Amino acid sequence: MASGSSLLEEELSCPVCSEIFRDPVLLSCSHSFCKACLQQYWDEKGSRECPVCRRRSSKAQPACNLSLRNTCEAFLKERSQRAKAGSEVLCSLHSEKLKLFCLEDQTPICLVCQTSEKHESHKLRPVQEAAGTCKEKLRTALAPLQEKLKAFNAVKQICDQTAEHIKSQAQHTERQIKMEFEKLQQFLKDEEAARITALREEEEQKSQMMKKKIEKMTEEISSLSEQIRALEQELGAEDLSFLQCTLGDPEKVSGALVDVAKHLGNLKYRVWEKMLGTVQYTPVTLDPNTVHPKLSLSEDLTSMRYSGERQQVPNNPERFDGWLCVLGSEGFSSGRHCWDVEVGGDEWWVVGVVKESFSRKGHVDPSPAGGVWGIERYSSGIYAATTSPLTDLTVLRDLQRIRVQLDWDRGEVSFSDPSDNTPLYTFKHSFTERLFPFFGTLGTVRIGPLKVSVSVK
Numbered sequence: 315m316a317s318g319s320s321l322l323e324e325e326l327s328c329p330v331c332s333e334i335f336r337d338p339v340l341l342s343c344s345h346s347f348c349k350a351c352l353q354q355y356w357d358e359k360g361s362r363e364c365p366v367c368r369r370r371s372s373k374a375q376p377a378c379n380l381s382l383r384n385t386c387e388a389f390l391k392e393r394s395q396r397a398k399a400g401s402e403v404l405c406s407l408h409s410e411k412l413k414l415f416c417l418e419d420q421t422p423i424c425l426v427c428q429t430s431e432k433h434e435s436h437k438l439r440p441v442q443e444a445a446g447t448c449k450e451k452l453r454t455a456l457a458p459l460q461e462k463l464k465a466f467n468a469v470k471q472i473c474d475q476t477a478e479h480i481k482s483q484a485q486h487t488e489r490q491i492k493m494e495f496e497k498l499q500q501f502l503k504d505e506e507a508a509r510i511t512a513l514r515e516e517e518e519q520k521s522q523m524m525k526k527k528i529e530k531m532t533e534e535i536s537s538l539s540e541q542i543r544a545l546e547q548e549l550g551a552e553d554l555s556f557l558q559c560t561l562g563d564p565e566k567v568s569g570a571l572v573d574v575a576k577h578l579g580n581l582k583y584r585v586w587e588k589m590l591g592t593v594q595y596t597p598v599t600l601d602p603n604t605v606h607p608k609l610s611l612s613e614d615l616t617s618m619r620y621s622g623e624r625q626q627v628p629n630n631p632e633r634f635d636g637w638l639c640v641l642g643s644e645g646f647s648s649g650r651h652c653w654d655v656e657v658g659g660d661e662w663w664v665v666g667v668v669k670e671s672f673s674r675k676g677h678v679d680p681s682p683a684g685g686v687w688g689i690e691r692y693s694s695g696i697y698a699a700t701t702s703p704l705t706d707l708t709v710l711r712d713l714q715r716i717r718v719q720l721d722w723d724r725g726e727v728s729f730s731d732p733s734d735n736t737p738l739y740t741f742k743h744s745f746t747e748r749l750f751p752f753f754g755t756l757g758t759v760r761i762g763p764l765k766v767s768v769s770v771k
Contacts, residue, residue, distance in 0.1 A: 326386050329366055330355055335386045340379040343369040344456050369463055381420040388412060388422040415444035476628040501592060505585050513577050524570055594763040597653040598642040598751045604632050605640040617760035636676045642751035645670055651720045654732055654762030658714040661757030664690035665716050667727055670748040687727040687741040699739040707738055
């Protein structure tokens with residue numbers, strides 16, 4: 315079993331150099347080190363962190379641990395005296411054993427010092443008791459710091475995950491952008507090839523037509539030349555039969571040129587007009603930063619489905635973690651807006667709008683009082699408006715599509731069946747903040763595309 319002196323020496327040893335503290339400094343995490351050892355460690359690491367707990371120090375020059383320095387100096391003096399005299403360290407003033415610890419001066423003293431004028435009114439404790447009390451205070455101060463360290467480590471872990479997710483998001487989004495532009499580029503290449511092919515076909519057709527005309531004209535010219543020679547020979551003859559000429563006039567060449575206007579006229583507009591048939595426009599785009607981890611979004615962010623498997627995504631403040639929902643990427647604070655939602659299936663779903671300050675975490679209040687205006691279908695087949703209490707809806711057939719119409723200025727959110735414009739329910743409320751479309755499901759929902767048209771004025 316280690317002696318009291320050995321235990322005290324361990325307590326007074328620097329964790330870096332394992333020697334008795336020299337000019338000790340105290341970090342905010344309650345760990346102490348030799349000033350020189352700490353500075354050397356910081357220089358080597360390139361950052362101001364604690365060598366023991368790795369917590370970063372906010373101070374470039376930590377405060378001196380006066381109490382620990384005095385204790386170390388007293389211990390070294392005591393050890394020196396024992397080495398010289400073979401006994402315990404003695405008071406430098408009275409050559410007496412240091413048995414007491416002055417709480418005011420934070421230094422060990424002897425019994426003679428206790429009676430001196432300097433320590434006359436000071437509070438004193440036995441050295442061992444004072445050491446135990448000091449250790450207990452350090453342990454008490456260390457506990458909340460250790461808890462805070464855990465909290466910081468947990469937040470740092472979330473930040474690390476978020477940083478990785480940001481990188482993954484950017485890479486995935488870049489791939490999608492490139493794919494979409496490759497599709498557009500391929501469309502333009504195909505359209506270019508088709509139009510050049512049409513031009514060359516017309517060129518070939520009209521070139522063949524002109525070739526036939528040239529051949530016919532060549533034959534007629536040859537025939538006419540023969541007749542001229544024959545006539546020249548008969549000029550002196552008395553027979554006038556040569557005056558009867560049956561050869562007609564040559565045909566005029568019309569419509570033989572390439573129809574350039576057909577190929578170049580409004581070329582960009584015609585291509586753009588045709589391109590509209592290959593693209594879709596949806597009035598609402600889903601926001602992947604808000605989607606519940608068990609929901610998966612399509613690549614074009616227009617539909618979502620319940621996967622049942624929790625995806626590895628950051629638990630950022632915007633993300634739902636209790637309600638199986640996702641928000642639209644754009645909020646509305648004025649005007650009229652409309653979108654259709656395909657909700658076919660027998661599973662639970664809910665669609666509508668929520669206010670911007672609506673809580674995304676844990677249990678939510680799916681009612682106007684909580685900032686939700688919507689309708690939902692339960693797995694039992696019952697439809698209801700999200701009032702408090704719920705308002706059952708009378709529906710004659712299973713709904714496949716829901717139309718949501720928001721008039722923010724008039725304070726109305728209405729729902730209908732777009733197949734026959736049957737009204738389902740209308741909320742009336744004086745809105746005071748931005749509203750976002752929201753969607754939840756245990757199956758699949760999809761934002762319906764709008765028909766895109768071109769008009770020329």
